[in-house]
Amino acid sequence: MSNAPDLTRAVAILTENDPPRVWSFVVTVFGDLAQREGDALSGRLLARMADVAGLRPETVRVALHRLRKDGWIDSHRVGRRSDYTLTAFGRAQSAAAAPRIYSDRAPETKEWTVLLANPSEPAAALAEVANRTNAVLLGDAALLVPNSVDEIDNGLLRICSGEVDIPDWVRALAGPEEIKIAYRGLHGRLQRAEPLLPDRDTSLVGATTRVLIVHSWRRVLLRHPDLPAALLPEDWPGEQCRRVVADLLSRLPRPVLDTLETLAAD
């Protein structure tokens, strides 16, 4: 069911030059495998997966301690076993990111909004809207939102339309070079890993590989706002990455947690 040597090479490719930080890896494991209320992961399973991912298993205890302190997870002792679950806060955080991570396509839009701040004052109102929407700052005092934005009395000029002319400099601001480079790097690693993956695998190594793919994808994806293709450069590599990620995840389906715990106990 699992071709362990090939998968181990795939794991090495996925983590080369850029091993995940343990707490961030653990967040991805929960977000990908145990996001529903009642889902629990044992400390032993988490340590085994970290080990497969090339992380030192003893660092998992520290990461779990930190995540509990930060309100992300709760722990419960069940006999000699420690079980961990996401808190309501942790579930909300994971649920907020999930639609974007697992979406099979970039967003589309039928409405555009431009907001302008007074150029001679600090643009706090603009930053506030930028933070709660997927939008592109154009200089210090302008924001382009690929969506309608409700009228609010925040001192901003607001204009909405179904159409907008988007010149190349806006696309360059929306999809900066360093994120293109990150996507191209990820795409190269995914393409090298692809031939090493079986058509279908639900082993513990397979599950870890799956989590590492989600992790690498999420780390680039969440560095930029969720923008439609119309707003991104023509050579934007995000969508080809999305397609490879979707293909690879379909070959490494989400395992049943009980099965995974049994495998980790072997």
Added chain:
Amino acid sequence: MSNAPDLTRAVAILTENDPPRVWSFVVTVFGDLAQREGDALSGRLLARMADVAGLRPETVRVALHRLRKDGWIDSHRVGRRSDYTLTAFGRAQSAAAAPRIYSDRAPETKEWTVLLANPSEPAAALAEVANRTNAVLLGDAALLVPNSVDEIDNGLLRICSGEVDIPDWVRALAGPEEIKIAYRGLHGRLQRAEPLLPDRDTSLVGATTRVLIVHSWRRVLLRHPDLPAALLPEDWPGEQCRRVVADLLSRLPRPVLDTLETLAAD
């Protein structure tokens, strides 16, 4: 038909602290009284009107020379009399300003456009559009046009809509304080002159008073782009000036040029 002492006081009020420059006064005389093809004004009439307006009549000759050199007017000798007419260029300039000067209301709009320039480049394309439209620059890289703007490949982001939220800082940029002050000054002078004007007057002094009203109005009006009330400050004094100007001009109707020449020859 004319109450000369009162009108002379009105002229003094209209020119106090701010006598027109002679060449500019002559341009207004042509624009207001002799804008049609074939309309001619004699040098004598222009000198008489300048005299009534408190300008030295001998400066008229210099102004006419300059205007001829600049291509605004042509001159023709008819016996001992010199006649002056607007050139095609002069008529075009006058005709371009006339609709705004004599309009009985500010423009209205159903379409708005925001144009944004790349904030890290000089905004030449924006300045070009600003020059050929009635629009408001919002900082270095944004322009608000109270109109639709056709798509052109000029590197600007363009968004058009029938609706826009216009905050106070935009109104303050569209209608700056120094122009409000100029309008308030003009309004005060017009209100003080108003009781001195007869209900109807077509004398040479009346015609000069009329020209001075048009001149004062045009000098403030053309300092700012032609913008709808929705884009101007709530306390914008432009419209109350427009109403007083229209009222006073209706009491000093445009005289027949031949009659005026006869009056000037007396």
